[in-house]
Amino acid sequence: EPEVTQTPSHQVTQMGQEVILRCVPISNHLYFYWYRQILGQKVEFLVSFYNNEISEKSEIFDDQFSVERPDGSNFTLKIRSTKLEDSAMYFCASTRQGYEQYFGPGTRLTVT
């Protein structure tokens, strides 16, 4: 069964460094998302992406964040200058028709 994959599973970075989180959505899906979950808290929406452009972004998704679909398979989230409060689990999700979203296993980001 096709699934969403994410790499790396765990990323440790120093404050102020740039990180890129990678996702490979399910191949025939058209809509892509990033969510984050701070430990012990609920899952929060960051951004949605369709037809090579951002569809919607949350207040969290400020100028430090960017997304890209550099080729036909990858979907990336870049954080330009990480802060301590960016430490969280980051989930990529995809869907074909904007219906039920399938989540990847997540990338745990630790900013020290």
Added chain:
Amino acid sequence: AQTVTQSQPEMSVQEAETVTLSCTYDTSESDYYLFWYKQPPSRQMILVIRQEAYKQQNATENRFSVNFQKAAKSFSLKISDSQLGDAAMYFCAYRRGNTGTASKLTFGTGTRLQVTL
């Protein structure tokens, strides 16, 4: 803005028994979808069940079923014949609008379900 409320931070159920997790939501939309996701200790988000708002019939997936009360804006999850593998965090989620759009999911705060022998 849509909100999703899960008022039970933790629930406990004995193996083979039935448990119901509560969820309420607030929306002014008429067209939307509701979901339950399971998050085991691995933190993977696993879709359990979905409900289309336009359907009156409650969704069922094996041991999982929902009680969807549209007028009350309530969407509870019933787990029958609970198994140890059901122990996880359960999140209720709301998605507005039709298919063919990139609408986001709005999640509740979650209910941690413990399953005891």
